[in-house]
Amino acid sequence: MPSVPTTTGYALLGLLHVRPWTTYELAKQMQRSLHWFWPRAERRLYDEPKRLVAAGLAVARREHTGLRPRTVYAITDAGRAALRDWLSTPAAGRVVESESILRVFFADAGSLEQLQAGLDRMEAEAIERIDALAGLAETPPDDLPFPERGHITALLLRLLLDEELAVLRWARWARGTVAEWHGAGDPGSWDGATDLAATAARARAAVRGG
Amino acid sequence: MPSVPTTTGYALLGLLHVRPWTTYELAKQMQRSLHWFWPRAERRLYDEPKRLVAAGLAVARREHTGLRPRTVYAITDAGRAALRDWLSTPAAGRVVESESILRVFFADAGSLEQLQAGLDRMEAEAIERIDALAGLAETPPDDLPFPERGHITALLLRLLLDEELAVLRWARWARGTVAEWHGAGDPGSWDGATDLAATAARARAAVRGG
DNA sequence: CTCACTTACTGCACGCTGCACCATCGACGA
DNA sequence: TCGTCGATGGTGCAGCGTGCAGTAAGTGAG
Numbered sequence: 001m002p003s004v005p006t007t008t009g010y011a012l013l014g015l016l017h018v019r020p021w022t023t024y025e026l027a028k029q030m031q032r033s034l035h036w037f038w039p040r041a042e043r044r045l046y047d048e049p050k051r052l053v054a055a056g057l058a059v060a061r062r063e064h065t066g067l068r069p070r071t072v073y074a075i076t077d078a079g080r081a082a083l084r085d086w087l088s089t090p091a092a093g094r095v096v097e098s099e100s101i102l103r104v105f106f107a108d109a110g111s112l113e114q115l116q117a118g119l120d121r122m123e124a125e126a127i128e129r130i131d132a133l134a135g136l137a138e139t140p141p142d143d144l145p146f147p148e149r150g151h152i153t154a155l156l157l158r159l160l161l162d163e164e165l166a167v168l169r170w171a172r173w174a175r176g177t178v179a180e181w182h183g184a185g186d187p188g189s190w191d192g193a194t195d196l197a198a199t200a201a202r203a204r205a206a207v208r209g210g
Numbered sequence: 211m212p213s214v215p216t217t218t219g220y221a222l223l224g225l226l227h228v229r230p231w232t233t234y235e236l237a238k239q240m241q242r243s244l245h246w247f248w249p250r251a252e253r254r255l256y257d258e259p260k261r262l263v264a265a266g267l268a269v270a271r272r273e274h275t276g277l278r279p280r281t282v283y284a285i286t287d288a289g290r291a292a293l294r295d296w297l298s299t300p301a302a303g304r305v306v307e308s309e310s311i312l313r314v315f316f317a318d319a320g321s322l323e324q325l326q327a328g329l330d331r332m333e334a335e336a337i338e339r340i341d342a343l344a345g346l347a348e349t350p351p352d353d354l355p356f357p358e359r360g361h362i363t364a365l366l367l368r369l370l371l372d373e374e375l376a377v378l379r380w381a382r383w384a385r386g387t388v389a390e391w392h393g394a395g396d397p398g399s400w401d402g403a404t405d406l407a408a409t410a411a412r413a414r415a416a417v418r419g420g
Numbered sequence: 421c422t423c424a425c426t427t428a429c430t431g432c433a434c435g436c437t438g439c440a441c442c443a444t445c446g447a448c449g450a
Numbered sequence: 451t452c453g454t455c456g457a458t459g460g461t462g463c464a465g466c467g468t469g470c471a472g473t474a475a476g477t478g479a480g
Contacts, residue, residue, distance in 0.1 A: 174368075199347060
């Protein structure tokens with residue numbers, strides 16, 4: 001028996017709370033917005049709504065475009081109630097998965113050039129993501145699909161942009177730092193311990209300084 | 211046929227490159243370090259090394275503690291070569307999964323109190339993680355398990371701490387901001403659009419300013 | 421009319437998780 | 451000496467989730 005609903009189910013329910021969508025629209029919307037903090041493959045979005053319907057949290061309506069069928073999902077009152085309740089339950093912790101960081105962690109198994117290429121790639125990825133997020137942020141309020149949700153979008157985009165900026169700044173700093181190393185396993189005269197102590201002190205101060 | 215090896219397989223191979231480990235030690239080590247950027251359940255670490263052995267990238271040695279058997283894994287030359295080659299392949303993009311952010315995104319389906327509790331929870335989680343990371347960072351160099359890898363640890367801890375600090379600062383700012391809202395769906399007189407435009411401009415400037 | 425792109429899905433192998441379950445070892449106190 | 455508790459060292463299984471291949475119809479540009 002599946003655990004009705006999963007977090008992904010609630011994510012879909014949240015979208016349905018805004019308005020009804022076809023499965024395809026749900027999938028696209030997922031890529032455009034939820035993708036940044038709840039990435040799920042398109043494949044998932046063809047099974048999950050069926051479970052919401054089975055649980056009575058949504059209803060499906062079969063429609064047609066010419067001969068081609070399509071399914072439109074809408075939230076039910078039970079669905080709205082479930083969504084509201086879910087917002088009070090404890091959230092799972094934040095998860096970061098990064099192959100790039102993993103490669104940095106094992107950099108001493110390879111060459112300095114490999115490490116530098118990885119850092120360049122991380123900087124480029126951060127810039128790409130910042131460009132995309134800034135593009136979303138610069139959408140004039142009149143063009144927003146759901147202007148009544150603009151304040152929430154503003155809140156979130158600031159978080160996402162700040163996270164990416166932290167990665168970007170780090171990548172540039174790291175690139176400059178490793179440029180002075182003698183190899184991936186040999187930092188030359190760079191004093192990592194002192195730098196790290198300063199970082200830790202800065203972090204402790206930020207925590208206190210709240 | 212499995213795709214030998216998966217990224218998790220290379221992660222294990224990277225650990226074996228440092229020294230041989232028992233499965234149990236691999237699992238614990240995974241929780242302590244890789245967990246921050248390549249989280250995998252302990253369960254996985256009992257199957258994955260077997261595949262490395264099957265592929266000839268590692269060897270297993272059965273040992274005994276009294277009657278209880280245990281398996282010690284070590285990397286092979288083929289394993290070292292595979293790891294080196296992997297470091298040159300393109301990395302998958304960074305993935306962030308956060309139920310907390312998801313709940314903020316759908317905050318207008320609930321109450322202002324629910325949103326505020328979520329933000330408090332995010333701040334607390336960030337502080338927890340910063341404490342843990344700062345604790346690692348403050349380990350005196352003499353106590354490091356692998357002092358020859360200290361420069362890499364210093365690089366990484368700075369990234370992880372900077373990311374968490376960005377979340378912490380945002381959570382505090384967001385908490386102050388929503389305190390003036392009239393409801394989760396009603397920002398009162400708060401001008402999110404202007405704030406967002408400023409954030410976007412700041413981000414664009416940071417990208418250029420490299 | 422053709423071709424490329426979008427819309428709208430299904431099947432399947434495999435990665436991965438969480439939980440339940442099993443068993444031994446070592447240290448500690450009653 | 452016995453009980454028991456935490457660390458060690460695993461396996462089985464249901465179910466979530468991904469990526470890719472495959473199928474098919476609508477739509478617009480040239």
